[in-house]
Amino acid sequence: xxxxxxxxVLRHEDPHLGERLARSAxxxxxxxxxxxxxxxxxxxxxxxxxxxxxxxxxxxxxxxSFAEDxxxxxxxxxxxxxVAGLRVEVDEGPxxxxxxxxxxxxxxxxxxxxxxxxxxxxxxxxxxxAEPGNPHGVQLSPTVxxxxxxxxxxxxxxxxxxxxxxxxxxxxxxVADVLQSEHGAWFYRKRNRNMVVEVGPEVEAGDDFCxxxxxxxxQQLRIDHRVNMDARTVLSCLxxxxxxxxxxxxxxxxxxxxxANQAVHxxxxxxxxxxxxxxxRQTDMSISHERGVFxxxxxxxxxxxxxxxxxxxxxxxxxxxxxxxxxxxxxxxxVPHVLLRARIEPGYLDAIELAPTVQGxxxxxxxxxxxLREQLRDIERHRHTGRVLFDAELSEEGGRFHHxxxxxxxxxxxxxxxxxEPPGFRWMTLPQITWLLQHRHYLNVQARSLIACLxxxxx
Amino acid sequence: xxxxxxxxVLRHEDPHLGERLARSAxxxxxxxxxxxxxxxxxxxxxxxxxxxxxxxxxxxxxxxSFAEDxxxxxxxxxxxxxVAGLRVEVDEGPxxxxxxxxxxxxxxxxxxxxxxxxxxxxxxxxxxxAEPGNPHGVQLSPTVxxxxxxxxxxxxxxxxxxxxxxxxxxxxxxVADVLQSEHGAWFYRKRNRNMVVEVGPEVEAGDDFCxxxxxxxxQQLRIDHRVNMDARTVLSCLxxxxxxxxxxxxxxxxxxxxxANQAVHxxxxxxxxxxxxxxxRQTDMSISHERGVFxxxxxxxxxxxxxxxxxxxxxxxxxxxxxxxxxxxxxxxxVPHVLLRARIEPGYLDAIELAPTVQGxxxxxxxxxxxLREQLRDIERHRHTGRVLFDAELSEEGGRFHHxxxxxxxxxxxxxxxxxEPPGFRWMTLPQITWLLQHRHYLNVQARSLIACLxxxxx
Numbered sequence: 080x081x082x083x084x085x086x087x088v089l090r091h092e093d094p095h096l097g098e099r100l101a102r103s104a105x106x107x108x109x110x111x112x113x114x115x116x117x118x119x120x121x122x123x124x125x126x127x128x129x130x131x132x133x134x135x136x137x138x139x140x141x142x143x144s145f146a147e148d149x150x151x152x153x154x155x156x157x158x159x160x161x162v163a164g165l166r167v168e169v170d171e172g173p174x175x176x177x178x179x180x181x182x183x184x185x186x187x188x189x190x191x192x193x194x195x196x197x198x199x200x201x202x203x204x205x206x207x208x209a210e211p212g213n214p215h216g217v218q219l220s221p222t223v224x225x226x227x228x229x230x231x232x233x234x235x236x237x238x239x240x241x242x243x244x245x246x247x248x249x250x251x252x253x254v255a256d257v258l259q260s261e262h263g264a265w266f267y268r269k270r271n272r273n274m275v276v277e278v279g280p281e282v283e284a285g286d287d288f289c290x291x292x293x294x295x296x297x298q299q300l301r302i303d304h305r306v307n308m309d310a311r312t313v314l315s316c317l318x319x320x321x322x323x324x325x326x327x328x329x330x331x332x333x334x335x336x337x338x339a340n341q342a343v344h345x346x347x348x349x350x351x352x353x354x355x356x357x358x359x360r361q362t363d364m365s366i367s368h369e370r371g372v373f374x375x376x377x378x379x380x381x382x383x384x385x386x387x388x389x390x391x392x393x394x395x396x397x398x399x400x401x402x403x404x405x406x407x408x409x410x411x412x413x414v415p416h417v418l419l420r421a422r423i424e425p426g427y428l429d430a431i432e433l434a435p436t437v438q439g440x441x442x443x444x445x446x447x448x449x450x451l452r453e454q455l456r457d458i459e460r461h462r463h464t465g466r467v468l469f470d471a472e473l474s475e476e477g478g479r480f481h482h483x484x485x486x487x488x489x490x491x492x493x494x495x496x497x498x499x500e501p502p503g504f505r506w507m508t509l510p511q512i513t514w515l516l517q518h519r520h521y522l523n524v525q526a527r528s529l530i531a532c533l534x535x536x537x538x
Numbered sequence: 539x540x541x542x543x544x545x546x547v548l549r550h551e552d553p554h555l556g557e558r559l560a561r562s563a564x565x566x567x568x569x570x571x572x573x574x575x576x577x578x579x580x581x582x583x584x585x586x587x588x589x590x591x592x593x594x595x596x597x598x599x600x601x602x603s604f605a606e607d608x609x610x611x612x613x614x615x616x617x618x619x620x621v622a623g624l625r626v627e628v629d630e631g632p633x634x635x636x637x638x639x640x641x642x643x644x645x646x647x648x649x650x651x652x653x654x655x656x657x658x659x660x661x662x663x664x665x666x667x668a669e670p671g672n673p674h675g676v677q678l679s680p681t682v683x684x685x686x687x688x689x690x691x692x693x694x695x696x697x698x699x700x701x702x703x704x705x706x707x708x709x710x711x712x713v714a715d716v717l718q719s720e721h722g723a724w725f726y727r728k729r730n731r732n733m734v735v736e737v738g739p740e741v742e743a744g745d746d747f748c749x750x751x752x753x754x755x756x757q758q759l760r761i762d763h764r765v766n767m768d769a770r771t772v773l774s775c776l777x778x779x780x781x782x783x784x785x786x787x788x789x790x791x792x793x794x795x796x797x798a799n800q801a802v803h804x805x806x807x808x809x810x811x812x813x814x815x816x817x818x819r820q821t822d823m824s825i826s827h828e829r830g831v832f833x834x835x836x837x838x839x840x841x842x843x844x845x846x847x848x849x850x851x852x853x854x855x856x857x858x859x860x861x862x863x864x865x866x867x868x869x870x871x872x873v874p875h876v877l878l879r880a881r882i883e884p885g886y887l888d889a890i891e892l893a894p895t896v897q898g899x900x901x902x903x904x905x906x907x908x909x910l911r912e913q914l915r916d917i918e919r920h921r922h923t924g925r926v927l928f929d930a931e932l933s934e935e936g937g938r939f940h941h942x943x944x945x946x947x948x949x950x951x952x953x954x955x956x957x958x959e960p961p962g963f964r965w966m967t968l969p970q971i972t973w974l975l976q977h978r979h980y981l982n983v984q985a986r987s988l989i990a991c992l993x994x995x996x997x
Binding site: 087088089090091092093185187189227231248250251253254255256257258272274318323325326327328329330331332334335336338339341342343345347411412414428429517518519 | 546547548549550551552644646648686690707709710712713714715716717731733777782784785786787788789790791793794795797798800801802804806870871873887888976977978
């Protein structure tokens with residue numbers, strides 16, 4: 080890339096970005112799109128993108144089959160993803176050794192939101208997009224969800240709309256661009272590129288797209304199953320909220336504590352074949368845990384009414400029960416702090432990532448000892464005694480997970496809540512978390528979702 | 539950890555740390571230790587720690603053997619490290635597919651330097667330490683080089699001196715604490731914890747230890763094979779040099795460019811057995827590449843004159859030739875910028891890390907096409923036309939590598955040098971690099987060494 084030297088060649092970070100985002104967050108009534116226009120558009124897109132999803136036996140999958148050598152569930156092309164087995168040994172928790180099915184998807188996908196100034200206010204180009212695993216049809220999604228092949232142009236296929244604004248983004252137009260992990264319990268080392276790029280007035284919203292202010296998107300976050308996981312993680316990586324302020328721990332102490340947790344934990348994982356995975360039973364309808372907990376691997380037939388594709392079949396992961404994803408917030412000297420936890424999941428690239436205060440599914444732990452049941456009870460108690468800042472049922476990526484539902488909750492606790500940090504927990508401020516989110520793999524996808532929601536509560 | 543609330547519970551990063559380190563860097567004549575005292579001490583320690591190292595056949599290794607199933611070279615205890623095979627496929631470079639021996643060492647070790655104020659000036663507690671692979675006996679080393687077992691106390695063995703100051707560091711005393719990678723060409727996903735901790739006046743220097751100012755240590759960096767790799771990497775992680783200033787690219791742009799490089803490159807590695815590795819020949823004396831390039835795996839017998847251990851045998855990696863590790867620096871509007879490269883190495887946790895402008899060993903590439911030979915010629919040319927800021931022959935970790943020598947060079951080029959950034963290269967300022975070094979795995983170990991040296995040139 081050619082550069083020109085001489086006076087003025089050096090630059091600083093945009094000092095106005097924080098204020099521009101804050102102004103967009105305050106514009107909850109919309110600027111380019113009124114609330115009525117938005118609801119009408121969203122209902123129309125829901126009617127236009129209907130997925131008829133039927134559960135089928137694995138033997139009726141088209142272009143997917145169990146590999147002869149490993150028993151892995153793979154696509155004939157070798158592309159998309161596959162389901163293999165993972166053998167895990169960890170040094171913490173009620174169960175230290177287990178095997179499980181795991182999704183392998185090595186390529187780094189792109190999740191991108193285009194932003195544009197309209198009438199002096201930043202707007203986000205949100206997409207209404209249906210996925211076969213979504214509990215209720217379409218959800219608000221990023222401008223672009225693209226595979227690597229889509230955005231590097233290796234395979235010439237149908238072009239993903241707007242992908243060129245991300246794949247060939249002018250560096251100065253990039254607002255955020257960072258790798259983040261996905262669910263470490265279900266994916267093996269999967270990462271996505273989370274991008275926000277500012278575009279010019281020449282970019283307009285197509286049928287499935289709508290310009291919304293940050294405030295409008297934040298309001299939608301509060302509606303059950305309305306904003307998809309991909310949009311939530313990109314929103315969490317927005318900069319401009321990271322003014323260094325006072326905190327219980329300095330940034331150096333926070334990174335030191337994370338480093339210590341990475342260094343002391345042993346997480347040993349081996350990818351193995353899906354066939355004969357200890358503790359799991361395979362029929363033609365599902366691969367399930369022998370206790371009926373955690374999740375099933377299933378197959379679905381999808382009939383879509385859209386113009387592009389008529390239908391397809393694919394495997395999905397169907398988690399059991401409704402997850403609980405909860406964060407406690409407490410003010411110290413008036414400054415809100417979030418209680419994050421260093422959490423081991425077998426699919427992380429590193430040993431740990433920072434997770435919400437509590438993350439788990441009650442049904443999965445009913446038969447196990449350990450502190451999770453008590454933590455879940457604590458959260459139920461806090462729902463009544465604390466100030467509930469956020470509470471909605473949200474779902475995970477519907478292209479991989481079938482009706483994956485979790486109740487996402489943020490509760491502000493009072494001064495009577497103990498200040499203590501149990502081992503593996505730390506209170507951090509929102510500016511500190513925003514600072515961490517400029518870099519890869521500090522916060523897990525559940526924590527990122529809640530941080531996107533928390534900004535909507537505190538701004 | 540109990541906390542106390544109430545006024546004054548919140549804190550800020552130490553605003554004086556940068557100035558305290560700068561003052562220590564200016565004290566090149568020493569405060570606690572005069573240059574003469576230092577030289578006398580260092581010579582004495584060199585005489586006191588003599589390693590008599592003899593090459594032996596693998597069959598004469600004690601407690602090490604080739605595993606029956608894999609052919610891997612392993613220790614009977616399963617501890618320390620092992621040598622296995624790695625199958626690699628990459629999407630860039632003259633060779634896209636190969637197999638090679640690789641060191642497996644999963645545990646995260648600790649490299650720590652204790653700092654203490656003496657007469658108002660920060661001093662670093664440096665150790666004189668011999669390693670069997672060092673070209674010339676003892677080198678200046680961190681206060682502590684400890685395995686995980688040493689610092690978590692899992693195995694009760696001989697205690698490593700000063701380790702308790704790092705293992706149980708009071709959070710506010712931590713100056714730096716970050717995971718960093720080691721050589722991705724020789725190690726598979728090896729990381730070390732790089733720590734700097736401030737200690738009080740009660741900590742004194744034992745026989746093998748010496749309090750030196752940062753300026754004194756920086757002077758020693760200029761002497762061939764004087765400061766070891768472990769000390770160099772810890773020095774590179776020192777904070778206080780990261781005042782945000784103007785630059786060719788903003789921090790957001792730098793991270794975006796790194797993210798793009800991580801996302802587009804495919805690096806596919808599989809750990810395999812050491813036996814019958816394609817392209818490598820094994821005799822009782824060595825495992826060598828069939829062209830006689832890259833490195834050999836060898837075995838040595840070590841006789842030490844120290845009190846603690848009488849002697850041992852171990853495998854070592856013996857690289858061929860003398861490496862070239864060089865960085866170009868150019869001023870833009872008076873602000874120095876370093877030309878870093880996004881480099882693929884098979885042992886990184888991620889696809890790429892940032893490396894010096896040029897990094898390679900001429901002998902290894904004589905038979906290969908590709909741009910490295912031209913880059914090495916360019917560096918030789920710059921040695922004559924540019925301003926050589928730093929030039930010394932340094933060695934890598936002598937506990938794993940036998941006489942691993944590289945010429946580390948920093949050259950400031952003039953305005954006539956093109957501003958252009960070839961694909962995969964970026965100009966960055968020292969504050970930007972210091973900012974990246976607060977987080978894990980951005981810069982590779984060679985780049986970190988040169989950054990420690992560059993600070994000595996520019997301060």
